[in-house]
Amino acid sequence: MSVQVIVGAQWGDEGKGKIVDHLSKNVDIVARYQGGANAGHTVVIPSKNGQTEREFVLHLIPSGIFHRHVTCVIGNGVVLDPVALMAEIDQLKHMGIKVDGRLLISHNAHLIMPYHKLLDSVREQGEQKIGTTGRGIGPAYIDKYMRSGIRVVDLLDRDVLCRKLKRNIEENNELLSKMYHSKELDVDSIISEYQDFDKKIDDFVTDTSAYLNRSIQKKKKILAEGAQGALLDVDHGTYPYVTSSSPTSGGACTGLGIPPTAVNSVIGVVKAYSTRVGNGPFPTELKDDTGNRLRAIGGEYGATTGRPRRCGWLDLVSLRYSCNINGIERIAITKLDVLDSFTEIKVCVGYRRDGKDLKQFPTDVQTLETVQPVYRTFAGWQIATSSIRRYGDLPMKAQNYIDAVAKMLGTRVWMVSVGARRDQTLIIR
Ligand code: GDP
Ligand code: IMO
Ligand code: MG
Numbered sequence: 001m002s003v004q005v006i007v008g009a010q011w012g013d014e015g016k017g018k019i020v021d022h023l024s025k026n027v028d029i030v031a032r033y034q035g036g037a038n039a040g041h042t043v044v045i046p047s048k049n050g051q052t053e054r055e056f057v058l059h060l061i062p063s064g065i066f067h068r069h070v071t072c073v074i075g076n077g078v079v080l081d082p083v084a085l086m087a088e089i090d091q092l093k094h095m096g097i098k099v100d101g102r103l104l105i106s107h108n109a110h111l112i113m114p115y116h117k118l119l120d121s122v123r124e125q126g127e128q129k130i131g132t133t134g135r136g137i138g139p140a141y142i143d144k145y146m147r148s149g150i151r152v153v154d155l156l157d158r159d160v161l162c163r164k165l166k167r168n169i170e171e172n173n174e175l176l177s178k179m180y181h182s183k184e185l186d187v188d189s190i191i192s193e194y195q196d197f198d199k200k201i202d203d204f205v206t207d208t209s210a211y212l213n214r215s216i217q218k219k220k221k222i223l224a225e226g227a228q229g230a231l232l233d234v235d236h237g238t239y240p241y242v243t244s245s246s247p248t249s250g251g252a253c254t255g256l257g258i259p260p261t262a263v264n265s266v267i268g269v270v271k272a273y274s275t276r277v278g279n280g281p282f283p284t285e286l287k288d289d290t291g292n293r294l295r296a297i298g299g300e301y302g303a304t305t306g307r308p309r310r311c312g313w314l315d316l317v318s319l320r321y322s323c324n325i326n327g328i329e330r331i332a333i334t335k336l337d338v339l340d341s342f343t344e345i346k347v348c349v350g351y352r353r354d355g356k357d358l359k360q361f362p363t364d365v366q367t368l369e370t371v372q373p374v375y376r377t378f379a380g381w382q383i384a385t386s387s388i389r390r391y392g393d394l395p396m397k398a399q400n401y402i403d404a405v406a407k408m409l410g411t412r413v414w415m416v417s418v419g420a421r422r423d424q425t426l427i428i429r
Contacts, residue, residue, distance in 0.1 A: 003222045003258060005249045008229030009268035009322040011276040012247075013302075013309065015334030015417060016269050017041030020063035020225045022415075022425055023267075027221040030064025031073035031212065033255030034245035035227035036112055036140065037084040038133040040303025044420045053421055054095065057303045060085050062225050065097060073208050074105045077245065077255020079140040080152060081112035082197040105201065106208040106257075107153040110144045112136040113165070113194070115172040115185055122180040130241055131278025133304050141244035143168070152205055155198045165191050209257025216262050224252040224263075230322040238363060241280025249326040267414065268328035270319060270405075272336045275309040277302050281368035284312035284348045298338040313346040313375065316408050321361035323409055330414040333402060336394075337418040342380040345401060349408060350374035378404070386419040391426045 006023070008014045021043045024030055032039075037059040044055050045066050056066075060080065064070035074080060089099050116136030123139075124132055132138065143149035148171075150164050166187055173184040215222060228247040231237045236248055245251065249266045253259065273294055276282045285291065291311045294300065300309035322328065339345050351358040351371035362368050381395035388394055394402075394416070406413045416426045 002216060002219055003224055003252070003263045005224040005226065005252045005263055005266045007226040007249050007266060007268055007326050007328070008247060009270045009319055009326070009328060009331065010229045010274055010315075011231045011282075012227075012229040013040075013275055013277065013300075014229060014269040014271045015042075015332075016225065016227070017043045017058060017063045018334065018417060018420060019267070019269050019332045019415070020223060021045070021066055022422065023223055024064035024067040024070050027064065027070065027223045029071045029073060029212070029215055029220055029222045030062040030225055031075050031208070031222060031256050032060070032062045032078050032225050032227065033075045033252045034077040034247055035243060036060065036079040036135055036137050037081045038135045038137045038243060038304060039227035041225075041227070042303050042420065045422065055420070056091075056095070059088060059304060061088050061092065061099070061103065064223065064225075065092060065099070065102070068098065070102070072103050073212065073256070074103070074109060075208055075256040076106040076108035077251060078106070078109050079112050079137060079144070079245075080105065080109045081135065082155075082194070082201060084112075084135075086197075086200060100203070103204050104206050104208050104211060105152055105204045107151065107205050108209075109152045110140055110149040111152060111155070112140045113150065113168065114190055115169060115176070116140045116143070118176060118182065118185065119172065122176065122182045129279065131280075133278075133302075135304070138244045152201065155194065155201060156205065158195060158198070161195065161198075162191055165194065212256055212258050216258065224256060226252065230326055231318055236325050236363065238280050238365060238368060241278065241365065249328075265329065266327045268323060268326060268331045268411070269334060270314075270331045271334050272314060272339055273298070274312045274315050275300050277305070277307050277309050281365055282310055282312060283317075283351060283368065283371050283373045284315045285310050286312045293342075294338065297341070298335055313348055313373075314405065315348040315373070316405065317348060317351050317358075317361050319409055323411055328411055330412045331406070331409070332415040332417065333405070333413055334417040336398065336402070336416055337384070337386045337424075339380065339401075340384050340386075341382060343382065345378045345380050346375040347378065347405065347408075348373040349376045376404075386424055388418055389423070389426065391416060391428045394426070
């Protein structure tokens with residue numbers, strides 16, 4: 001068995017890109033299993049002269065792409081925006097990264113169309129907005145589950161594509177104009193734009209489930225890269241303030257077409273504090289100077305939309321829940337260095353509501369919005385950690401913080417990250 005699943009354990013942006021890039025050194029395949037270009041996975045790689053660093057934000061292509069020996073797979077569970085994909089491939093090629101022959105796209109992945117993006121934005125104009133990334137994710141998954149979606153394979157047959165596109169655009173135009181009083185989309189121009197993608201995409205398209213299952217039999221090492229985070233899962237997150245897919249580890253099997261018996265480990269990526277972009281409950285949110293400091297030091301602005309991320313202390317109640325539903329046995333703690341200058345660091349160890357302790361993480365929004373976090377306070381270490389390269393060299397107070405978190409979660413800490421660069425990574429043996 002050779003599949004490791006990497007999941008975001010919080011509300012996304014935990015640093016999955018960096019962790020997947022790190023692990024890619026020792027794997028054969030990295031496969032994205034859900035979400036779409038709503039993801040923004042940052043990888044920082046040294047430039048050719050080794051002196052400077054280059055930062056790249058990946059939205060669709062798996063974060064293994066910077067390792068030449070790795071084959072990258074976009075699985076059936078992903079909703080693929082061909083416009084965003086082509087732009088990303090061009091950017092990578094521009095950087096001298098070879099993509100041809102190293103990227104495989106599932107023939108069964110659903111496509112994001114212009115009407116999905118438009119519907120995403122008009123639906124967000126009301127009172128009840130989710131604060132989506134505007135990338136058309138929800139509407140594309142609606143079509144998938146409505147069984148009217150257009151898949152990658154449809155791009156390769158012009159007649160089928162034209163028929164399906166015409167039907168969907170006409171139907172969505174009704175919705176856009178009558179319900180949202182929005183502009184209508186032009187059927188012919190979309191058909192001609194999307195027909196052209198068949199030539200561009202053809203070489204990448206294959207039955208990726210069959211490829212992955214063959215690779216599992218050949219004992220290849222596979223990383224399944226989750227996007228978003230467990231608390232944004234459509235089933236297990238803080239519904240309705242969630243994304244429309246399954247970022248939890250179970251999503252890796254349906255989103256790649258591999259059996260659960262092939263998965264042999266699940267690694268959770270945990271930021272040393274909490275952030276959330278968009279709306280929805282966030283019990284440990286700090287709307288004060290401390291929150292602003294976390295945002296400023298951590299550079300907490302969305303990698304996809306540039307929105308300021310909401311910031312707060314680490315929340316072990318939601319993390320314990322996340323470890324349970326994902327089966328996380330090992331965690332990678334990222335952005336520890338962001339806490340370096342704080343005199344006190346708090347961790348939420350329980351929730352109280354109406355004077356009572358809550359036994360478990362409530363996913364219903366009404367309850368979660370009214371819980372009071374119970375904090376345990378740790379003394380800050382107030383020493384810069386970003387140049388430290390061995391776990392044992394971290395200040396004792398930082399080690400105490402990490403050990404206490406691991407103990408309270410009942411997981412092992414496998415890695416601590418003290419900076420965005422590849423070398424700023426401490427492995428705990
Ligand atoms: P992802 O969506 O989970 O891949 O995370 P993002 O890329 O959206 O956000 C993580 C941000 O933190 C990126 O800008 C990373 O370059 C940066 N980062 C990752 N690990 C560390 C770390 O240990 N310390 C610091 N200071 N930055 C980090
Ligand atoms: P990565 O993979 C953080 C959030 C949006 C919004 C909600 C629904 O970089 O961690 P959507 O566009 O998916 O319909 O928006 O989910 N969201 C993310 N937040 N990181 C992400 O991805 C996210 N992708 C979506 O802000 O609250
Ligand atoms: Mg991100």
